[in-house]
Amino acid sequence: MKQARWYSQPFPPAGSISAEGIKRTLGKPPIPWPAILIRESAQNSWDARVGGRPVGFTINLSVVPPQNANAWRTLLLEGAPHSDKFPLRQILRGREWHSTIVRTLTVSDRGTKGLGGPTRADIARGDEPRDWVSFVLNVGDPPDTKRGGGTYGYGKSILYQMSRAGTILVHTRTPTPAGLQNRLIGICLGESMEIAGENGELRPYTGRHWWGDAEKAHVEPLVGVDAEMAAKALGLQPFDADESGTDVIIVEPDLGDQSDDEAVRYLADAIAWNLWPILLEQRGTERMVPRVWHNGLSVPVPIPEKTRGLKTFVAAYRRLQEGDEAQTLLCGNPKKQLGRIALERQLIPVFEPPAAAQDLGITSAPHHVCLMRAPELVVKYHAGPEPISANLAYAGVFKALDDMDRTYAAAEPPTHDDWVFTQLEGLERTFVRTTFTRIKERLAEFARPAEVRSNAARAPLGAVSNFLGSLVAAATGTGAASALAPQMAPGGVGAERGRAEPQGNDVAPATSTAIGSERSERSGRERVSIRLDGDPYFEDSEIGLLLVQDALVVGNGHLVVQGTAGIMVADGSREQEPPDGFDEPVVLGWRYGTGERQGDELDLSDATAGQRVALVVQPVPDTITQMDISVLRAEGKIPHGS
Amino acid sequence: MSTLYPRLPANAAKERYIEIRDKGAVDLARLSDTSHLGQYFAATGGVRAAQDRLAWLRSQVVDLAARHGFPGRPLGRSVHEFDTTLARLLHADMNLVPAEAAVRPMWAFLAAVLLPDVTVWRFPQPPEDRLLATDITRHVFGRLWWRAELLRDDVRIDNPYHLLDVFPERNFDQILARRRSIGGSPELIRSLAKEWPKDWTGTNETEALRDVLKILMRRGAFQDLFGLPETLLRPEIARTILDVRHARTRAHADGVDEVSIGRYVRR
Numbered sequence: 001m002k003q004a005r006w007y008s009q010p011f012p013p014a015g016s017i018s019a020e021g022i023k024r025t026l027g028k029p030p031i032p033w034p035a036i037l038i039r040e041s042a043q044n045s046w047d048a049r050v051g052g053r054p055v056g057f058t059i060n061l062s063v064v065p066p067q068n069a070n071a072w073r074t075l076l077l078e079g080a081p082h083s084d085k086f087p088l089r090q091i092l093r094g095r096e097w098h099s100t101i102v103r104t105l106t107v108s109d110r111g112t113k114g115l116g117g118p119t120r121a122d123i124a125r126g127d128e129p130r131d132w133v134s135f136v137l138n139v140g141d142p143p144d145t146k147r148g149g150g151t152y153g154y155g156k157s158i159l160y161q162m163s164r165a166g167t168i169l170v171h172t173r174t175p176t177p178a179g180l181q182n183r184l185i186g187i188c189l190g191e192s193m194e195i196a197g198e199n200g201e202l203r204p205y206t207g208r209h210w211w212g213d214a215e216k217a218h219v220e221p222l223v224g225v226d227a228e229m230a231a232k233a234l235g236l237q238p239f240d241a242d243e244s245g246t247d248v249i250i251v252e253p254d255l256g257d258q259s260d261d262e263a264v265r266y267l268a269d270a271i272a273w274n275l276w277p278i279l280l281e282q283r284g285t286e287r288m289v290p291r292v293w294h295n296g297l298s299v300p301v302p303i304p305e306k307t308r309g310l311k312t313f314v315a316a317y318r319r320l321q322e323g324d325e326a327q328t329l330l331c332g333n334p335k336k337q338l339g340r341i342a343l344e345r346q347l348i349p350v351f352e353p354p355a356a357a358q359d360l361g362i363t364s365a366p367h368h369v370c371l372m373r374a375p376e377l378v379v380k381y382h383a384g385p386e387p388i389s390a391n392l393a394y395a396g397v398f399k400a401l402d403d404m405d406r407t408y409a410a411a412e413p414p415t416h417d418d419w420v421f422t423q424l425e426g427l428e429r430t431f432v433r434t435t436f437t438r439i440k441e442r443l444a445e446f447a448r449p450a451e452v453r454s455n456a457a458r459a460p461l462g463a464v465s466n467f468l469g470s471l472v473a474a475a476t477g478t479g480a481a482s483a484l485a486p487q488m489a490p491g492g493v494g495a496e497r498g499r500a501e502p503q504g505n506d507v508a509p510a511t512s513t514a515i516g517s518e519r520s521e522r523s524g525r526e527r528v529s530i531r532l533d534g535d536p537y538f539e540d541s542e543i544g545l546l547l548v549q550d551a552l553v554v555g556n557g558h559l560v561v562q563g564t565a566g567i568m569v570a571d572g573s574r575e576q577e578p579p580d581g582f583d584e585p586v587v588l589g590w591r592y593g594t595g596e597r598q599g600d601e602l603d604l605s606d607a608t609a610g611q612r613v614a615l616v617v618q619p620v621p622d623t624i625t626q627m628d629i630s631v632l633r634a635e636g637k638i639p640h641g642s
Numbered sequence: 643m644s645t646l647y648p649r650l651p652a653n654a655a656k657e658r659y660i661e662i663r664d665k666g667a668v669d670l671a672r673l674s675d676t677s678h679l680g681q682y683f684a685a686t687g688g689v690r691a692a693q694d695r696l697a698w699l700r701s702q703v704v705d706l707a708a709r710h711g712f713p714g715r716p717l718g719r720s721v722h723e724f725d726t727t728l729a730r731l732l733h734a735d736m737n738l739v740p741a742e743a744a745v746r747p748m749w750a751f752l753a754a755v756l757l758p759d760v761t762v763w764r765f766p767q768p769p770e771d772r773l774l775a776t777d778i779t780r781h782v783f784g785r786l787w788w789r790a791e792l793l794r795d796d797v798r799i800d801n802p803y804h805l806l807d808v809f810p811e812r813n814f815d816q817i818l819a820r821r822r823s824i825g826g827s828p829e830l831i832r833s834l835a836k837e838w839p840k841d842w843t844g845t846n847e848t849e850a851l852r853d854v855l856k857i858l859m860r861r862g863a864f865q866d867l868f869g870l871p872e873t874l875l876r877p878e879i880a881r882t883i884l885d886v887r888h889a890r891t892r893a894h895a896d897g898v899d900e901v902s903i904g905r906y907v908r909r
Contacts, residue, residue: 570823570862579853581889624863 005079007214019207040155045109056110068235088165105253110245114174160189184227186211269356276304312395316344329438369396384443389538528557559607560633563615644688649747654680667713670759733790749775749784
């Protein structure tokens with residue numbers, strides 16, 4: 001068996017970058033390190049996917065098992081430089097942290113191809129993969145993965161920065177011409193130092209060290225049986241016979257001020273909020289399956305489709321996928337298609353997003369557009385205008401078109417968490433800058449209150465009284481809200497939203513022949529009624545929070561409607577009488593056209609089809625408000641000449 | 643294993659009711675019996691109560707009633723004390739499971755066959771439901787068993803029925819009237835009883851309880867009050883009681899001001 005030992009890189013006569021210099025390539029990122037760790041390592045794992053099966057992505061915070069602790073000390077200190085700038089020695093000896101327990105944070109991926117290719121950097125590679133060289137040896141290799149998320153691989157320096165020892169172990173299993181091969185190496189990115197050599201002469205070292213099969217001027221990984229035996233001695237997770245992948249073990253991770261419990265919770269949330277587009281179940285095998293472990297216990301990773309706040313983004317993403325009201329954003333001069341955007345609005349209870357989401361800028365109900373490129377990783381949540389109510393969240397997804405991918409990638413800082421047009425030149429700069437302008441315009445249009453939603457269902461509701469009961473949690477309630485508004489009838493106008501259309505066009509009476517039988521049938525009956533339009537929504541007004549239900553007149557004639565509001569109680573019924581001294585919801589009145597009327601009744605002597613009215617109710621905090629609109633009197637217009 | 647009691651079919655119970663409703667307690671002692679020709683038992687679910695067990699139960703109840711003046715003297719002021727003691731006795735001694743205690747003919751047998759004299763002594767010229775348990779929450783015995791069931795506090799091993807004294811009957815009826823919602827949760831009712839203040843000077847206790855229940859009904863529409871453990875439920879209920887006290891002492895809110903119906907405020 002080969003004896004693995006440390007090799008410290010001396011400065012070559014021609015000079016080299018020092019370890020400190022490499023660490024600085026990442027800059028001062030605006031988001032915390034654990035979040036960057038997730039983003040960077042998940043991106044690497046995602047780019048390395050084999051395909052045909054989901055990528056397993058696992059984070060495991062654990063300790064070195066006592067039975068392996070001795071092996072860690074004997075194997076991992078072999079040949080280590082005697083310097084206080086190599087802290088692994090102190091940590092493994094238990095001197096620095098007054099404890100011999102060494103924690104490890106392992107980032108694993110499976111269903112990935114592992115780190116393959118040659119194991120020394122001075123071999124010309126042509127088109128061969130060179131993952132090993134890029135990850136273990138070089139710094140700042142240009143990207144080769146097609147449409148990959150990574151650019152120059154600066155992100156990996158986060159792995160060293162997370163370790164108090166500046167040390168990671170890389171354990172990988174990768175296909176080679178001779179079959180799957182295990183490789184194991186230790187890497188330390190410490191500080192540059194000067195050490196006396198065998199002849200007592202001081203020599204400068206870059207601060208980069210490798211642990212493995214040390215040769216004259218570089219280190220080969222332990223491979224095959226050597227790697228397996230060393231991994232077993234160190235207590236590393238073995239690979240199954242037919243699986244490939246990579247484990248990166250961060251020695252003694254520095255998780256900041258958080259307790260370990262908080263830290264793993266944060267990591268789990270960060271996985272959901274940073275990686276959700278590639279976690280979605282709808283992707284089938286082309287997705288990532290995350291897991292988080294802490295000392296042998298599973299920590300649940302929030303499921304994006306079911307997580308409050310995040311599911312609004314998922315809904316927008318689905319719209320984008322299905323082309324449901326998705327729009328293509330254009331640059332006018334020069335003419336260029338930039339990317340596609342879809343938006344989704346949802347009524348959600350007030351909630352506080354987890355810390356991992358807050359660090360990404362989502363501090364209350366989402367009002368953001370998630371920016372992404374072809375790899376479908378979250379670049380950034382771009383904030384839009386605040387919604388009109390704390391309960392009304394909206395979310396968007398903007399995805400760059402494939403042929404624009406390089407432009408947006410070039411605008412990203414090393415941490416891939418923004419698009420900075422100022423770091424571009426010429427047309428590219430214009431494109432990225434225009435993108436943000438277009439998103440802003442689109443949001444201004446979308447975030448406006450609900451008049452925007454004007455599409456009409458074709459099915460008249462025959463009943464004299466329309467049951468419009470809609471339930472939403474009022475004001476500051478902490479309960480869940482549900483809206484029971486009738487769905488749009490099939491055959492509704494659908495995708496084309498009447499933003500610029502004159503109101504009422506959609507439900508114009510018999511004169512229009514555009515839509516055939518359904519419409520003429522209704523005009524024959526000439527029934528007049530009312531139909532609610534969309535869900536009730538909250539509105540901030542000068543007299544406090546109000547609950548508003550939009551409705552549309554169907555048919556022409558004399559229409560008298562009455563609105564009522566009450567509180568729904570535990571058994572599902574409506575409260576008869578409020579407790580003494582407590583409020584009950586009040587029907588303030590109606591809005592119609594430009595006017596308004598106080599009181600619960602609205603008398604429209606000449607109601608016309610498509611006319612909009614809105615019932616305004618003052619809700620009571622901490623209750624569920626039930627609103628009803630009923631038709632008291634409906635007289636259709638007598639057709640002329642009969 | 644729980645105990646199954648004889649059940650009296652509706653027709654027989656009605657006949658029996660007509661027979662005893664206008665009689666006095668003294669006359670009815672002769673009519674009491676530990677079995678009835680029409681009686682039947684549940685097919686399964688426990689051990690059938692033998693006649694000596696029924697006789698023993700009768701003697702327990704009669705002894706208790708005798709201490710309160712039965713059969714000669716009317717009950718008078720000690721109604722509340724008699725009811726709570728009887729509730730304890732029934733719940734502790736009958737060995738019933740709730741499923742069995744929800745069966746009306748079982749209670750009809752108890753009131754019309756086993757203890758008709760105590761029944762008419764407690765409710766002279768009783769209306770039908772006091773005997774037949776058409777509404778168990780009004781039955782002479784059934785309502786007491788259920789009150790004990792809902793208020794039994796197993797934490798207090800020394801006196802699990804200490805909460806029975808908290809609410810007078812008409813107040814507890816308000817809780818039972820909402821039995822489909824909040825009345826169905828023993829945890830909720832126990833917490834309410836534990837937090838219920840003794841002193842209601844200056845405030846109408848019955849109305850206050852009604853208001854507290856109304857607020858809990860409001861909350862129950864979106865909050866699962868049944869699912870909370872007692873440690874979390876009690877502060878919630880204490881706060882609700884406090885809110886009601888303040889609201890009741892506060893002057894009624896003025897009517898809705900004549901203001902516009904509000905316009906959306908642009909930011």
